[in-house]
Amino acid sequence: MTNSNKTATLIVNGETYELPMYTPTAGPDVIDIRKLYAQAGVFTYDPGFTSTAACDSTITFIDGEKGELLHRGYPIDQLAGKSHYLEVCYLLLYGELPTVDQLEDFEHRVTHHTMVHEQMMNFFRGFRRDAHPMAIITGVIGAMSAFYHDSLDITDEWQREVASIRMIAKMPTIVAMAFKYTVGQPFVYPRNDLDYASNFLRMCFSVPCEEYEVNPILSRAMDRIFTLHADHEQNASTSTVRLASSSGANPFACIAAGVACLWGPAHGGANQACLEMLREIGTVDRIPEFIARAKDRDDPFRLMGFGHRVYKNTDPRATVLKQSADEVLELLGVEDNELLKVAKALEKVALNDPYFIEKKLFPNVDFYSGIILEAMGFPTSMFTPIFALSRTVGWISQWKEMIADPQLKIGRPRQLYHGETNRDYTDIETR
Ligand code: SDX
Numbered sequence: 001m002t003n004s005n006k007t008a009t010l011i012v013n014g015e016t017y018e019l020p021m022y023t024p025t026a027g028p029d030v031i032d033i034r035k036l037y038a039q040a041g042v043f044t045y046d047p048g049f050t051s052t053a054a055c056d057s058t059i060t061f062i063d064g065e066k067g068e069l070l071h072r073g074y075p076i077d078q079l080a081g082k083s084h085y086l087e088v089c090y091l092l093l094y095g096e097l098p099t100v101d102q103l104e105d106f107e108h109r110v111t112h113h114t115m116v117h118e119q120m121m122n123f124f125r126g127f128r129r130d131a132h133p134m135a136i137i138t139g140v141i142g143a144m145s146a147f148y149h150d151s152l153d154i155t156d157e158w159q160r161e162v163a164s165i166r167m168i169a170k171m172p173t174i175v176a177m178a179f180k181y182t183v184g185q186p187f188v189y190p191r192n193d194l195d196y197a198s199n200f201l202r203m204c205f206s207v208p209c210e211e212y213e214v215n216p217i218l219s220r221a222m223d224r225i226f227t228l229h230a231d232h233e234q235n236a237s238t239s240t241v242r243l244a245s246s247s248g249a250n251p252f253a254c255i256a257a258g259v260a261c262l263w264g265p266a267h268g269g270a271n272q273a274c275l276e277m278l279r280e281i282g283t284v285d286r287i288p289e290f291i292a293r294a295k296d297r298d299d300p301f302r303l304m305g306f307g308h309r310v311y312k313n314t315d316p317r318a319t320v321l322k323q324s325a326d327e328v329l330e331l332l333g334v335e336d337n338e339l340l341k342v343a344k345a346l347e348k349v350a351l352n353d354p355y356f357i358e359k360k361l362f363p364n365v366d367f368y369s370g371i372i373l374e375a376m377g378f379p380t381s382m383f384t385p386i387f388a389l390s391r392t393v394g395w396i397s398q399w400k401e402m403i404a405d406p407q408l409k410i411g412r413p414r415q416l417y418h419g420e421t422n423r424d425y426t427d428i429e430t431r
Contacts, residue, residue, distance in 0.1 A: 004029070012040045026061045026070075043414045050309075054239060054411075059092060059397050060231045067314035071231060072096070080320045085226040085390075086110060086196050089168055092231055092397040107196075113169035114190035114199065116177070117147045124181050133178040133385045134263045140174050141167075142256035152250040154403050163251040164396045171389045172196065176203035179382055197223035200389070205377065218376055221328045225369055228317040229387050231394025233310070237262040241395040242402050246411040251399060258395045259388045265304065268391070270366035271383040274305030275339070275374055283338070284345045295355045305367030306350060312360040321368035328372050343371055 006021040008031045017040050020032040030053050033044055046052040061070045069076040072091050079088050083097075090098045090106050098106060123143055127136050144166075145152055151163035177187050180203075188203040198214040201222055206212030232238070241258040245251070262268035281290050294303040308315055329340060347363050350356045366387075373383050402408060 010036075010040070012042055015040065024056075026063070037414075043416070045416050048309075049234075049239070054234055055242060055402065057233070057398065057401060058095070059401060060233050060394070062233050062310050064308075064310040064312045067311055067316050067319075069232070069316050076228065076316050077320055080224050080227050080317075083227065084195075085223045085230070088227050088230055089393040092393050093164060093400065109165050110169045110196070111192050113166050114173050114192075116170050116173050120147060121187065124177060124187075127181065129182060129184060131182065133175070133182055133381055134259065134269075134388070136178040136181065137174055137385055137388060138256055138259045138263070140178070141171075141259055142253055144170070144252035145250045148252070152252075154245075154248060154251065160251070160400060160403060164400060167251065167255055167392050167396050171392045172200040173203060175382075175385045175389045176200060178385060179204050179378075182381070183379075195219065195223075197226060201376075204382075215331070217327060217331045221324045221372060221376070224320065224324050225372065225386065226390040228320060228365060229369070229390030231391070231397060234398075236264070236267050237391065238395055238398050241399055243411040245399050245402055246408065248410075251396070254399060255392060255395055258391070262388050262391065263384055268366075268384045268387040270304050270364070271370040271373070271387060272380045274366050275370040275380045275383065277304045278339045278342050278346070278370075281342050281346070284342055287342065287346050287349055290346075291349060291353060295353075303346075303350060303356075303361065305363055305370070306356070307359070307361040308364045311362075311364065314362055315364040317365040318363045318368055321365065321372065322363075325368045325372050325375075328375050332375050334375050337371075337375065339374065340371055343367070 004021055004023040006023070006029065007018040008021055010017045010019055017036070019036065022030050022032060024030065037043060044052070059072065061073075062068065071079060071088060072095055074083075074091065074097075079091075083091075086107050087098060087103055089110075090103060120140065120143070123140060124136065127139070148163070148166060151159045151166060153159045173190050180187050185207060188206050190199050190203060194202060194214070198219040201214050201219055202212050234242070237258040240261040241254050244254040244257040249257075265273040277290070281287060290301070290303070293299045293301040294306075325340070329337060334340070347367070351362060356362070369387070370380070370383050373386060374380070378386070
């Protein structure tokens with residue numbers, strides 16, 4: 001963070017306190033309240049972290065008003081258009097775009113870590129076949145700390161590097177295995193002659209009975225979905241990974257915690273929830289009924305795939321994904337997909353409705369990703385696992401940044417307590 005000579009003056013119970021302020025390279029100034037409790041004996045209160053910076057970082061920046069997303073300073077639309085997922089992984093992990101040799105070495109290391117320990121097959125077999133793939137990958141990723149003992153010591157930089165490469169490399173294999181397990185098909189081993197996205201599609205869709213040729217437009221769309229979901233500042237699942245890591249827990253356990261948080265329908269589970277909502281709407285003529293429900297404060301229903309905590313005009317990822325959706329659906333000849341018709345009509349209605357305009361609700365990344373994944377043949381239960389696969393590099397990059405921070409402290413928020421104050425125990429006969 002960049003120090004500034006500015007301070008914030010706070011008056012508490014008649015006493016005046018000067019709090020240091022920092023001016024970041026982008027975004028709003030921050031007030032350093034680390035000594036507030038020691039000096040003024042008060043806490044701040046911000047349950048959803050709406051106005052609280054929980055850390056300092058150099059990885060990703062979002063300008064919610066402009067609808068801008070930067071990874072190490074590079075705009076997401078340029079990365080989605082000109083780069084590819086593993087190059088973006090290198091950028092997020094190491095801070096700079098790689099040279100030809102650096103990228104070749106990185107891709108070689110990732111490619112040669114894509115297999116999982118053969119014993120893990122048995123771990124999958126403990127699940128019911130109708131288990132949600134997110135339940136399976138949460139368990140399997142947590143279990144990785146039982147298989148890879150040589151990359152658990154977070155104080156050892158080399159072990160942190162190995163754990164990072166292993167997580168990025170093995171996530172597609174684990175997610176594809178979860179898919180195969182739930183559809184009752186045999187696991188497919190990764191292939192070292194395929195690129196990252198093609199390898200994933202083949203592990204998901206190939207069967208032993210015939211050769212599987214990866215369609216380059218689908219693998220490009222898959223790679224773009226990975227890139228667009230790679231990292232996103234201190235969202236709920238990344239904050240979960242950071243908090244879990246602050247206790248010194250091993251990286252696999254921390255990533256498993258991030259996967260569990262991402263599963264929620266308000267976060268990464270929104271792509272599955274959005275497709276299920278589009279199916280429930282069913283036809284364009286039923287859209288007004290659901291818009292009315294979304295506007296009804298007494299109805300907990302929310303328009304899944306709309307709105308965002310930070311973006312207040314447009315989610316730049318949705319803009320790029322919308323182009324991919326058109327390409328994929330045209331390729332697959334499903335541009336007349338009923339779901340897509342409902343999605344496009346819903347988007348148009350919502351964007352012109354005063355309620356949504358006033359609340360600044362618009363399609364987010366999950367609105368279009370679900371449509372593309374559905375068209376590619378994935379069941380809705382696989383949407384969030386694919387989001388988790390994509391976001392692994394973001395979680396790992398943020399984890400590495402935090403662990404390397406000499407100021408690292410265990411995260412331990414305080415609270416606004418308004419429960420019972422001290423009182424004596426009473427015997428049951430007297431209650
Ligand atoms: C992701 O943080 C990230 O970066 C997340 C993410 C990432 O890459 O990691 O971008 C991925 O999680 C995208 C968001 C996916 N979630 C959904 O699509 C679920 C639907 N969206 C909502 O749940 C909601 O918009 C949130 C959770 C995304 C954001 O909620 P906020 O910012 O906490 O806002 P809020 O819930 O306080 O809502 C503000 C107002 C409320 O109305 P009032 O109480 O002021 O009258 O807007 C309304 C809400 O009722 N509102 C919606 C709505 N979202 C907010 N009303 C109808 N439909 C919606 N989708």
